[in-house]
Amino acid sequence: AQSVTQLDSQVPVFEEAPVELRCNYSSSVSVYLFxxxxxxxxxxxxxxxxxxxxxxxxGINGFEAEFNKSQTSFHLRKPSVHISDTAEYFCAVSxxxxxxxxxxxxxxTRLFVKx
Amino acid sequence: xxxxxxxxxHLITATGQRVTLRCSPRSGDLSVYWYQQSLDQGLQFLIxxxxxxERAKGNILERFSAQQFPDLHSELNLSSLELGDSALYxxxxxxxxxxxxxxxxxGTRLTVV
Numbered sequence: 001a002q003s004v005t006q007l008d009s010q011v012p013v014f015e016e017a018p019v020e021l022r023c024n025y026s027s028s029v030s031v032y033l034f035x036x037x038x039x040x041x042x043x044x045x046x047x048x049x050x051x052x053x054x055x056x057x058x059g060i061n062g063f064e065a066e067f068n069k070s071q072t073s074f075h076l077r078k079p080s081v082h083i084s085d086t087a088e089y090f091c092a093v094s095x096x097x098x099x100x101x102x103x104x105x106x107x108x109t110r111l112f113v114k115x
Numbered sequence: 116x117x118x119x120x121x122x123x124x125h126l127i128t129a130t131g132q133r134v135t136l137r138c139s140p141r142s143g144d145l146s147v148y149w150y151q152q153s154l155d156q157g158l159q160f161l162i163x164x165x166x167x168x169e170r171a172k173g174n175i176l177e178r179f180s181a182q183q184f185p186d187l188h189s190e191l192n193l194s195s196l197e198l199g200d201s202a203l204y205x206x207x208x209x210x211x212x213x214x215x216x217x218x219x220x221x222g223t224r225l226t227v228v
Contacts, residue, residue, distance in 0.1 A: 044207075094213070101170070
């Protein structure tokens, strides 16, 4: 992917409300798609991934994402968020590029869940 | 716990110095990836090693180098350090040379003063 764009740098939401974190990428080849979560002072943890098959992918902690090839998007959703979901979320795309098979990350979206 | 171990957790050093960051991948994983995370650049892919050989290269400066040893642990060497090299450096490991699921360590926070 030449770029991965996470359209919102911050998303505040109330507890138990639904949330969507948006991710778009630019690529002309087949890609693998990922969402990672980073809690403060920790490494990244894989939430879910799309490699092939069904475009609706379910992950851990009640998150899901839908791959839309025509819109080159991979938006992350959760129907009801908890305070503990407050973290930074990264969309990532893996593809063959000059220099090898690379994973490119978006700039991140900070999800802030309010009581 | 991802199973990926990075040492040290924190490192403070002066400009012009050289440091080595270490990464032990998950048991059985052959690929090691290095990333740099900073506020202005975000998460940048530096380099990947697979089973001891360099496999993919990203935005790695010439002052930086890495290697993967026969026991599969990896080291990232940063030399002639500049203030702008201050960042969180992550290592991730994966079973194969193609990233279908990478597991991240907790990172090494490098501060250059």
